[in-house]
Amino acid sequence: MLGNLGKNLTKTMKKLAGMPIIDEEVVKEVVKDIQRALIQSDVNIKLVFKLSKTIEERALKEEPPKGITPREYIITIVYEELVNLVGSKAEEVEVNAKPYRIMFVGLQGSGKTTTIGKLTRYLQKKGFRPAIVSTDTWRPAAYEQLRQLTESMDVPLYGDPENKDALDLAKKGIEQFKKNDIVIIDTAGRHKEEQDLLNEMEQLSAIVNPNEVMLVIDGTIGQQAREQALAFNKATDVGSIVITKLDGSAKGGGALSAVSEIGAPIKFIGTGERIDDFEAFDPERFISRLLGMGDIKTLLEKA
Amino acid sequence: SGMFSFVTKKTISEKDIDDILFELEMSLLESDVAMEVAEKIINSVKEDLVGRKIRRRSDVAEFTRDALKKAISEILGVETKDLKEMADKAQKSGEPLKIMFVGINGTGKTTTIAKVATYFINEGYTPVIAAADTFRAGAIEQITHHADNIGVKIIKHKKGADPAAVAYDAVEHAKAKGKEIVLIDTAGRMQTNVNLMDEMKKIKRVVKPDLIIYVGDSLTGNDAVEQASKFDEAVGVDGIVLTKADADAKGGAALSIGYVINKPILFLGVGQSYEDIMEFKPEWMVDQLV
Ligand SMILES: Nc1nc2c(ncn2[C@@H]2O[C@H](COP(=O)(O)OP(=O)(O)OP(=O)(O)O)[C@@H](O)[C@H]2O)c(=O)[nH]1
Ligand SMILES: Nc1nc2c(ncn2[C@@H]2O[C@H](COP(=O)(O)OP(=O)(O)OP(=O)(O)O)[C@@H](O)[C@H]2O)c(=O)[nH]1
Numbered sequence A: 001m002l003g004n005l006g007k008n009l010t011k012t013m014k015k016l017a018g019m020p021i022i023d024e025e026v027v028k029e030v031v032k033d034i035q036r037a038l039i040q041s042d043v044n045i046k047l048v049f050k051l052s053k054t055i056e057e058r059a060l061k062e063e064p065p066k067g068i069t070p071r072e073y074i075i076t077i078v079y080e081e082l083v084n085l086v087g088s089k090a091e092e093v094e095v096n097a098k099p100y101r102i103m104f105v106g107l108q109g110s111g112k113t114t115t116i117g118k119l120t121r122y123l124q125k126k127g128f129r130p131a132i133v134s135t136d137t138w139r140p141a142a143y144e145q146l147r148q149l150t151e152s153m154d155v156p157l158y159g160d161p162e163n164k165d166a167l168d169l170a171k172k173g174i175e176q177f178k179k180n181d182i183v184i185i186d187t188a189g190r191h192k193e194e195q196d197l198l199n200e201m202e203q204l205s206a207i208v209n210p211n212e213v214m215l216v217i218d219g220t221i222g223q224q225a226r227e228q229a230l231a232f233n234k235a236t237d238v239g240s241i242v243i244t245k246l247d248g249s250a251k252g253g254g255a256l257s258a259v260s261e262i263g264a265p266i267k268f269i270g271t272g273e274r275i276d277d278f279e280a281f282d283p284e285r286f287i288s289r290l291l292g293m294g295d296i297k298t299l300l301e302k303a
Numbered sequence B: 001s002g003m004f005s006f007v008t009k010k011t012i013s014e015k016d017i018d019d020i021l022f023e024l025e026m027s028l029l030e031s032d033v034a035m036e037v038a039e040k041i042i043n044s045v046k047e048d049l050v051g052r053k054i055r056r057r058s059d060v061a062e063f064t065r066d067a068l069k070k071a072i073s074e075i076l077g078v079e080t081k082d083l084k085e086m087a088d089k090a091q092k093s094g095e096p097l098k099i100m101f102v103g104i105n106g107t108g109k110t111t112t113i114a115k116v117a118t119y120f121i122n123e124g125y126t127p128v129i130a131a132a133d134t135f136r137a138g139a140i141e142q143i144t145h146h147a148d149n150i151g152v153k154i155i156k157h158k159k160g161a162d163p164a165a166v167a168y169d170a171v172e173h174a175k176a177k178g179k180e181i182v183l184i185d186t187a188g189r190m191q192t193n194v195n196l197m198d199e200m201k202k203i204k205r206v207v208k209p210d211l212i213i214y215v216g217d218s219l220t221g222n223d224a225v226e227q228a229s230k231f232d233e234a235v236g237v238d239g240i241v242l243t244k245a246d247a248d249a250k251g252g253a254a255l256s257i258g259y260v261i262n263k264p265i266l267f268l269g270v271g272q273s274y275e276d277i278m279e280f281k282p283e284w285m286v287d288q289l290v
């Protein structure tokens, strides 16, 4: 049932293939299919309508370049509009300060702590020497989780399960790792209705003074992604985004909506629970998945 | 038909309700009801209404809204289960009530177990917890902390041990000590991961739980349908807990999951503390959605 949308879209696209010119009715039909695909992928409803309006206008107004069929041209437009939102290539973590401080934030259970393990391994492979500070005083065994995640990695870790003051932990951790290349700070999960915790995050940010705040977004989240991301961005300036749990069947459209709202680039995706299930963000693959179209790349290459 | 017939009778046509149905469908989608489910609901409302006679044209919108409320109430209004009754019944038969918690990663299974244990303690029962997530880093320590905080016995093995064996031991412990309830924590897993889904089936085969509770995150979008149906197919879900309802989610996931599994939503998780659990009231959710 769910896979059908992608198929519908492909079907409409095939129908288009035979058409010499793009007429309004056909464009409307294609745009409707694209809307459905995007909504099913959890893209914010308002963003879907905004996007589809632009796509419709462009498809009707612009002249496809020579040798390109209308169908291929519409795909190109859709792709361009989505790339406009997420960027055309993955941005790196640019380590331009010492220590370079990365603070992780996000909703409860989104995957912050696991992702810190993954990013640490990733940065080590690039030759850096990161250290980690645990400031999660809420979740039982948060420190122990980090310790076990990183025990095979030879990475310095600061935390104290007895200390229930997150700000104090942050202060001491930052002090301890002054000489490291990179310091990664784990924080407790929180959401936009927990004002105390958002205040705590703001204070943490003031102490850590992060070079980059990474917002971790669960790939399975729906329409709430936008509001939640806005609240995080208000409390601290979000610098980049990681989308987790893309090894399931969710499409990550919620995360896309967050990106469009706060403008921070998606840098990585999580594709499993293990340390190596971690990839640099690939816009093309992400957009193919969002639209439920198997191989957008070959189509684009033709166009 | 007399000259006043327009006052007394009007037949609802598709055209009359198209706009309002579109509007309602959009609001369902914005509340995170999965598109597949939203469409089914809207279609059933349409079928219900088209051809019906009404008195005044101005009634159409209200009529439609009521029909939608009814459709949603039907999905959420599945007969609920009385956990206390189940525990008493199990005890009379000399067996503990065995409840297993399942779901994808990070939805709140472990926290929910601590809350449900607290609920049972408050009702005068003595639960025991099985630390059968032997996979995730820190999982055993996390649930051990919870168990210690609320004063519940925990049965655990080493990290990496067979989860079915842990659950089995917890049941044996409950039998030996006359405890009424066994709460089994399991590792989070993606519904697409065949090996892990098989491992979960094995735990079920070994312990034969009386109740399998699916723990879903209320912030989930369209994937809720796929997640819930795969877990239900694999082990057969008997009840649902929806967590993180305090995060301002509109609750559409409740409808998606309820629709797919067709089992009652037992509790809502509304925070991170042990008392942050509420019995689910369908009316409350219907009002939230329409
Ligand atoms: N399948 C899958 N699971 C993931 C991924 N990333 C994280 N997880 C799992 O998601 C669950 C939650 O991850 P955590 O790292 O504890 O999340 P968190 O954001 O630190 O949680 P809190 O600290 O409680 O807010 C765990 O079961 C992780 O193993 C991923 O990319 N894929
Ligand atoms: N705000 C809020 N947070 C919750 C709720 N339920 C759980 N959490 C938080 O969500 C995070 C993950 O909860 P866990 O209980 O570890 O989730 P889990 O499903 O056991 O995770 P895995 O075992 O890794 O799959 C923790 O930070 C919890 O405190 C809830 O109802 N409201």
Ligand SMILES: [Mg+2]
Pocket: A112, A113, A114, A136, A139, A142, A186, A187, A188, A189
């Ligand atoms: Mg964490």
Ligand SMILES: [Mg+2]
Pocket: B109, B110, B111, B133, B139, B185, B186, B187, B188
């Ligand atoms: Mg757990």
